[in-house]
Amino acid sequence: MPTARLNASSYFPVIKSLDIESYVTTPRQHLVRRANEASTLVVNAMASVEDKPTKIYPGETKGFVEEMRYVVMRLHPRAHASEGKKDGPVSPWSFTIEGYLKFLVDSKLVFDTLETIVHESTVPAYAGLKNTGLERAENLRRDLEWFKEQGHEIPEPMASGKTYSQYLKNIAEKDHPALICHFYNIYFAHSSGGRMVGTKVSAKILDNKELEFYKWDGQLSELLQNVGQELNKVAELWTREEKNHCLEETETSFKLYWEIFNYLLP
Numbered sequence: 331m332p333t334a335r336l337n338a339s340s341y342f343p344v345i346k347s348l349d350i351e352s353y354v355t356t357p358r359q360h361l362v363r364r365a366n367e368a369s370t371l372v373v374n375a376m377a378s379v380e381d382k383p384t385k386i387y388p389g390e391t392k393g394f395v396e397e398m399r400y401v402v403m404r405l406h407p408r409a410h411a412s413e414g415k416k417d418g419p420v421s422p423w424s425f426t427i428e429g430y431l432k433f434l435v436d437s438k439l440v441f442d443t444l445e446t447i448v449h450e451s452t453v454p455a456y457a458g459l460k461n462t463g464l465e466r467a468e469n470l471r472r473d474l475e476w477f478k479e480q481g482h483e484i485p486e487p488m489a490s491g492k493t494y495s496q497y498l499k500n501i502a503e504k505d506h507p508a509l510i511c512h513f514y515n516i517y518f519a520h521s522s523g524g525r526m527v528g529t530k531v532s533a534k535i536l537d538n539k540e541l542e543f544y545k546w547d548g549q550l551s552e553l554l555q556n557v558g559q560e561l562n563k564v565a566e567l568w569t570r571e572e573k574n575h576c577l578e579e580t581e582t583s584f585k586l587y588w589e590i591f592n593y594l595l596p
């Protein structure tokens with residue numbers, strides 16, 4: 331019986347229709363092809379990133395508090411920030427008890443206002459900012475009491491303190507990101523530059539008396555860290571627009587608080 335010759339093309343029609351040649355490459359061609367495919371992937375990835383532009387704001391990777399800190403540090407006049415850092419007795423600042431009392435009285439009004447707002451408000455963003463341990467109004471009350479006992483006359487709040495207080499009341503319920511900006515700046519400014527200024531004042535005109543304004547129950551660094559975490563949590567719920575609005579408010583906070591610091595400066 332004659333054996334029928336197998337016709338490969340009739341048994342493997344599929345193979346025939348494929349261009350096998352296209353699969354066959356030299357090692358070099360293989361590498362060139364893979365490289366082309368890889369670069370196509372990279373180009374496509376770049377195109378998709380360009381489609382959705384994303385900006386990284388300074389400090390953003392560490393949390394929103396770091397963004398606020400970055401903005402306010404840029405507002406500090408270089409000379410003042412570095413002056414505040416020097417501990418030595420050599421300072422061009424000439425402090426007076428009179429000026430210092432104005433600073434303390436207006437500071438008390440601002441802290442009082444902020445603390446009352448946060449304490450009495452039902453705004454969810456402020457809920458975690460009640461009783462943080464950073465509150466200063468009560469300590470300031472005791473300091474002013476001490477000055478009175480020393481025979482000093484305690485002045486009435488001045489325009490700077492009243493203006494800042496009124497401003498905080500105006501924004502408290504209707505602009506939460508703005509109020510949070512003031513909250514951060516007022517407390518963190520006091521615990522940083524404010525504290526350094528206090529030490530200088532004390533050394534120069536108060537015989538190193540340590541005022542209650544600069545004393546906290548517990549470790550200040552821990553209190554600040556806890557509040558920082560809380561502020562970061564609040565800001566995580568915000569849109570980028572709300573975050574930017576909060577950051578933009580820094581300038582107002584700096585200007586208003588600076589007016590109060592001004593009582594100390596010649």
Ligand code: HEM
Pocket residue numbers: 399402406410411412413414415514515516518519522523524526527583584585587588591
């Ligand atoms: C006489 C006035 C002031 C002086 C001498 C001063 C000085 C300083 C200094 C030396 C620092 C520390 C910088 C560092 O750690 O690298 C600082 C931090 C800071 N200042 Fe001021 N400052 C003054 C006024 C203000 C005002 C008016 C505000 C805002 C309302 C403000 C807000 C802050 C904040 C938020 C920080 C960051 C604190 C932190 O991250 O712990 N400062 N300041």
